[in-house]
Amino acid sequence: MNTATRKAKGKRLQKYVCSLILKYHSKLTNNDVKSIRMGRKGEDVQLSEKAKELIPYSIECKNQEKMKYLWDAYEQAVNNSNSLEPMVVVKINQKKPLVVIDAEHFFLLQSKNNMLKLDQDSKTLS
DSSP, X not given: OOHHHHHHHHHHHHHHHHHHHHHHOTTOOTTTEEEOOTTOSSOSEEEXXXXXXXXXXXXXXOOOGGGHHHHHXXXXXXXXXXXXXXXXXXXXXXXXXXXXXXHHHHHHHHHHHHHHHHHHHHHHHO
């Protein structure tokens, strides 16, 4: 695969992540969530200060076949999940464990968490 094709794959994933953030955070606009040009230093999805308050994450996007084993593990979790949301915990030596969940589910959870915080804040002010 040539460099242009690899960059295009990465860019598609970045734009998908931006679209999910905007889908679940209606107060944000395209100016708050931007896909950064490939090859630039820093995060792949740039968030405004307003967006960082809602989504306190540094987002790096990787669209690579060499991580196929993660999808195999995730598919196993899907097959065993019944009515629960599938999740995979992965770890390698000398590193902290990581959790893999569906991206859309993650941003939905993040959105719900923000709504709960707003509700609690409004009750505190009352």
